Amino acid sequence: MASAPILISADEINCLIHAYLQDSGFQHSAYAIRNEGRLDHSPHFTKHIPRGELVDLLSKALLYMEVEAHHAGNTLTANCKTGFSLLNLHVCSLDASVTPSVNLSIPTPVPAPLENELMSAKGTVQKRRSPMPALEDTRSEKRQRRDVEDQSSFVDSTNLASNYLSAKKDDSRATPSEVAADVIMNDHSVKKRKPSRSPALIDDEVDSGAIQLLHAHKTEVFVCAWNPAQPELLASGSKDAIVHLWNMSEPIPDEVDTSPTGDNPLTLAYSTNGTQADLTSLDWNRDGTLLAIGSYDSVLRVCTSSGKLYFSNDKHQGPIFSTRFSPTGRWLLTASLDGTACIWDIKEKKLFSQSKRHGDCCLDVDWLDDETFASCGADKMIHLFGLGVDEPIKTFQGHESEINQIKFDPSGTLLASCSDDRSTRIWNVYPVLSRNRTLVTPEPLILEGHKGAVSGIGWCPKTVEGKRTLLATSSFDHTARLWDAVSGACLQVFTNHKRPIYTLTWSPDGRWLSTGGGDGWLHVYDPHERKKVWSWRSETQKRGIFEIDWQQSGDVDRIALALESKKVGIIDISKIPALQRTMR
Template sequence: MAENSPVLRISSDDINCLVYAFLVDSGFKHTAFSLAMESRLSSSPNFSRRLPRGELVDLLSKALLYQEVECHWRADALARGCQAEFSLLQPHVCSLDPPRPRMGAWGQQQQGTRWPLGQSNRANASVGPNGVTPPPDNGKRKASPFDGADGQPAEKRAKRDPDADADEPMAIDSPISPSVLVGHKKLKPQGRQQGPGDADTNPDAILLLPGHEAEVFVLAFNPVRQSVLVTGSKDAVLNLWDLPYPPAITSPAFARAPGPPRRLLPFSSNSVKLGNGNPSVKMEDGNANVKMEDAADADVDADPSADLTALHWNSDGTLLAIASFDSVLRVCTEEGEMFFESTVHEGPIFAVRFSKDGRWLLTASLDNTACLWDVHAKRLNTQFRAHTGPCLDVEWISDSMFASCSADHSICLMEIGNARPIRRLDGHTNEVNQIKCNATGTHLVSCADDMTARVWRVRGDDGSSSSTLTAAMSSGEPGTAETAVVLIGHKHSVTSVGWCPDADRPAGTNEIIATASWDGTARLWDSVTGECLHVFEDHKLPVYALRFSPTGRWVATGSSDGWLHVYDVKARKLTWSWFAGVEKPGVYEIDWQADENLDRIALALECWKVAVIDVSKVPALQGKR
């Protein structure tokens, strides 16, 4: 080495930071949080550096390439014509024979192929044993995994037809069978452009709003001011859109595009706790010091650690609660002024939920706690430590009673004024991802990584008190903790669940539940008998989002395959679809807004845009609201 050659140095801290960034990029939020705590990355000088997406994979790819060159430096024919695979974990032995088919990790036979550096073969892996698809690398979180060689998330690449010529370009074919009628038109099984899945829908019925510079993860319509839509992206930017009211259904005109969004300035993570442990509230003379600005005028860098995870409006649409991966709770007004913010949580916040009366706010965090906030007093009321693992979701049962679920496999029923759980619901054997209460507050449904959903009776039909509830559970009443109705059928983690609104439910019939899973399917269930009423199998990749229409007539699903599908709940069939495009196709979240004169769907998209669909201009969905 020359005297003045630079010194090559690598430390354990460098490795920890690279692994942490990989875990975050891949969606392994829980594991990333644990690594950061165990290795004390917050005190590392490298922790605040912005690492390029997929940096660990890029470095490993370069190391693999270097080793391949090192192994093949010889000029003999064996090295030049080597057909053997080159693996990161196995020693390389040159061979002129092509690799034989081998058994993959999930038992399927795989053809040995030398993939381009940085590209994974997960997209081409077939379904594993018992029909279970291998778990994708990005876990439950919506964040895209590391980019592949072509710049597209590896598990979201288009699949190649095994019978197609190797030189033909890949294309995402329609996930709908060509024999299925959608909007009275047949879909051709070929590569598609962004747009409706049928020929009857005018593309102008869908507005694409390009106001973000990263993946859009969350969105929510204001429940009172129907023109207001809030959208949040991975770079911690929150946009408020003022959507023009759509023209009447009888009008040939389509909804006009809104003007530029008003933007809440990107969040910072420099909040401090007060000495008494109360949350800090950034106020100046009683007025918020953070306000909305026109997105075009906002020139402040976003905080990459403030990845937005959840939004929730209070019932009168005056306050918006914002959950973020930077562990800071923020509540702002409908005009975008900061109402208060707090740094009480010591881990990412995954869920926020106002009570129906708007007095209380719940938060769920990966620090294993759920917090109850007094909204008007702008302070923490109680921090519940009922779980031994990350708290993943919270749900109100009544104005004084709520539930929380956790990665410790449990659900806890809590009440205001009592720091200890009323009841712990055990039965799931893996992380509980989401919980939802029915409209009457009598039953709770949960879904988990154990591939099941469960229906629990949490209150009497007369709104029984907690003491009555505990006695009922202890007696083993059907539908309580000991005898929960178990919904079995999915072949992978169940990540989303919802109750069908009662508006269109025939008298004397049981409530219907819908579930969505990483196995690419959505299912309808009888909430009382546990019978699976129907399986929707049109998606080809994990289903990220699930939402019933306000009347319960339709249920919509969004997937990483780029498709939004709208199903008729009564007829139990696919009715209409929309495709987000080939590049960054994921549909991450769905909200549905409807009344007598308004019916529209909003989509949070991986391609950095927001889609707003005027349902009244979709022929296949007209007249059946």
């Protein structure tokens, strides 16, 4: 009986490429192929495409190419030193020190079902997180990106074909998935699956009750945010457009990995009309009564702390990357891939104004005060606006690539920006906003040193009188840096991460600096002593840490983590001995 034909459509390929571009952080490229390929009308566009699926399928294709190239009759070439790649023609280079061929008990050519078996094998390649050069992502306000370096290093296919056929011979009853798994376990040239481990690596001195993992999300958790007025309330959002509101008022149980002991989280699930709706941003207003939700489905939603939808609007024509309440909560600012920044009147529940000054995607926004804000974009521009005024007060230029993030310093006189051009710039906005028109705007302070795109920036929330003003940056070069924001000197390079850093956050009192990355590590640094003081790692197959939110309120001192493992992490800082020292 003939096997069913293999069907591959251009539409399916476009959907795979779209998912790959998003996972890699190429948001405007993904936006372009989505529109030019009319993917919103594709029956495949609403299907869930696992992260890394395109790379996974291409890796399996390379395995089949090796079987084709090295199999001849009843022998299999075993001493080839040349690897296989997607774009280079394979030419065998034989190693004389290795037995040149292996006799197989299968006298006929490779069986026809082999391709289907290889393609259906589960877990052949370990998945990784971007997003994001993100997702994924992408961490700036962009969706976290995947580690591009990992995309080219999943599988070393040397001898993999021979192991596959040997395993098939030894256990003819094994399923294709089991055989493929055995191949990975037995081939020392391939990254092996690790045995089951405890769900986290923590310091032996740490109270086991210091770490809690909350289970409710069904997909990767991208964002999380503590309520500023109700310390027990935590919001988290995931890839499937679900927002959970957690009541964290009860004591943390004495287990490392457990479900919350209080009530189940309140789940907010809004209709997304079948489109992609990854959540990109959560922001509470100052009073903690309203939560702004940014999403890939281009719809702005604002809900109450009790979970009721306050209002929604679909004015944006592209994914919303950033939502920011003004300091008083009177206004809400949003940034979108459609190139616009919108101001929303919260009391009236309607659009107040829309800025269309960016020539490309608008990637981030930030408020200076209730009357002044800034926006940045992929057009390499930063615009400073006054409320209700269409013309920018000032446009800052100088970056050579798209600008990922902007943040005003606590004093309101400086604006930091970071870019894919590997630099961070500090702009003095005081002369621009001063009534003294004789003041000249100085050139920006340029901070250089990162070897990859700078994805995140963070000002130290509090500066001790007589001490330096500190700025921290994180990059896809796997490092974080600490800078003197006045002189521009790099004070320290932190090199503990092994994968891109997705998120960077200071403790509210300025005592600690924390980073999270694609390697699953959370590192906490003492910025004053310039050293790492504590670390924790998510020991799951999907390890990425996409966002950190640090809460300090009264006696409460804890961290919330948005995790690729579909969990929300809670770390009680009061139970971490290494973090109990007073700041010098």
